[in-house]
Amino acid sequence: MALLVQGPKGTQDLLPEQTARWQVVEQVMREEASLYGYGEIRTPVFEHTELFQRSVGETTDVVQKEMYTFNDKGGRSITLRPEGTAGAVRALLEHALYNEGLPVKLYYFTSCYRYEKPQAGRLREFHQFGVEAFGSADPIADAETIMLGKSIFDRLGMRGYSIEINSIGCPECRAKYHQTLKEYFAASIDQLCDTCKDRLDRNPMRILDCKNPPCAEVAKDAPIMLDYLCDDCREHFDGVKSYLDDAGVKYEVNPTIVRGLDYYTRTVFEFVSNDLGSQSTFCGGGRYDGLVAEMGGKPLPALGYAIGLERVLMILQAQGIELPVQSQCELFVAAIGEAAQKRAFALVRRMRECSVFAQFDSCGRSLKAQMKYADKIGADYTLVLGDDELQSGRGKLKNMKTGELTEIALDEETFASQFLAATVTAGSAGADSSI
Known part of the structure; x- marks a missing residue:
């Protein structure tokens, strides 16, 4: 009987008093995204498992440990979406949205599902606001995307957050970096967890993102990607910084940011707040220029990010920011x-x-x-x-x-x-x- 009146572990009910605050935040996000030329897209809550294996990356924790995957009655492997980008790219290709003119700018609100230990601001079912922009390889698009996030958080009255950026290069300049990382981590292979030992040959950059304390200790002195950028990637990253400087956007270069998904290239960034405790990142994303081609389309540069709605609401509450919630009864x-x-x-x-x-x-x-x-x-x-x-x-x-x-x-x-x-x-x- 208890199972009938208790939600599954890692889920929560959002009651009317809470959803009223969520609606205010969501409205701000919708309005700001519209000002930047984004249109809303809604994709299914589940997709073919192969979509996430191919896009997110088989070496990631998300694919290896966290996805909710099952066979449907037709014997097809189906997965509840663990993130929003893959579904947006699939929809872009299925409906040939690029034929309507570039850039294609999309935003969405999604519920996502990952089987991991529930923690503050990240349950097994969590919610995101995401934006994806397809068609521009210019660093001005990176700067504009970051500025959209800043516009949202500033309008909500959020204080004290920081913007951290990095470049993880392109496949060409990453090849040399990967070899250097392999040699570095091989010298301490006995200290790595079994998952990271498996990653060593396939994608050593994933070790940099491991939360296992012994792995993190080894990784803290690892070589950084910024020292291995090719001329084109370095010029692109300098361009992103230049546009942000021109717009008066303060940021920090954090060479340890790699993000947790394999599809990222070049620019990656995070919005960080000290009001979240150890889980300080509440918005993260970057460029993924190779993903559209990897999923069967013609090469098309792209970038985007996701904002954790639970975490944003936690920050606003911690900072005592009152949202203008409309009266329930006039x-x-x-x-x-x-x-x-x-x-x-x-x-x-x-x-x-x-x-x-x-x-x-x-x-x-x-x-x-x-x-x-x-x-x-x-x-x-x-x-x-x-x-x-x-x-x-x-x-x-x-x-x-x-x-x-x-x-x-x-x-x-x-x-x-x-x-x-x-x-x-x-x-x-x-x-x-x-x-």
Whole structure:
């Protein structure tokens, strides 16, 4: 029986009080992405397993340890998406979005699934806002993408975060670096975990991302990719930094950033906050110029990133940032008796047609209990209807913040016009335009 009333480990329910804050954050992200020319895409929650094996990389922890994979009734191997980029690239190719003109700019909100130890801000089911831009190899696109993230976080009022950038080069200049890493880690192979020993020949850069303490200790003195960049990759990275400098965007070059997925090339970056504890990264991404071709399309440069929504909400809460959550109830009509209940139903119906968040009691509560409930849900205004009000055709509208009473007619059309007139000024004065 306990399994029926308890969610699976690593999941959580987002209740109305929480989702109201999420909606504010999501709206900011939608609006900022639109300003930068991005359009929304929605992809399936599951894909063919081969998509993630090929795009994310078979040497990554995600593919080796964390994916939720199963066979469907047709015997096909299916995986719940562990990240959003692979699905976006698949959709780009399936629908030939590149024929509509370049660049193709997409954003999405996704739920993702990884079987790993649940931790603060990263459960087994977690949520991301992601952007993907296809078609430009120019470093100005990297800078613009980073600036979109900064625009979002600044508009939310987030403080004290830092932007860290790095370049992990292209396949050509990484070949020499890989050989150097192999030689470096081979000298300490006995200290590496079994997974990293397997990575040594296939992709030694994955060892740099291992969270196993002995592996991390060995990796801290490993050679860095920046010393092995080819001339083109170095010029590209210098261009990214130059555009960020011109825009006044502060950043730090962190040569240890490699990101956890195999498809990245050249620019990689992270947004980091000290308000998250050990899990300090709340946004990460970079360039993946080879992925579209790797998945069967024509070569097409691309880049993007994902923002962890849970982590963003945690930072905002830790910093005491109040989000302008809209009231759940603008008007609550309390009724005494059946006739008053019918009038309350009619008034609430009309107010909803006017886009007013109105409620009435449908649980048969006493008047005292109805008013207690109105206070609990934060109603802005209340109206009590009884025999006297019905007989006179007029009631008293109460402003719950100020206690002010306003006489108001009870026929539907007049009530609607008078209510809107009485509240529009107060609503405009109290509106928060900071987000």
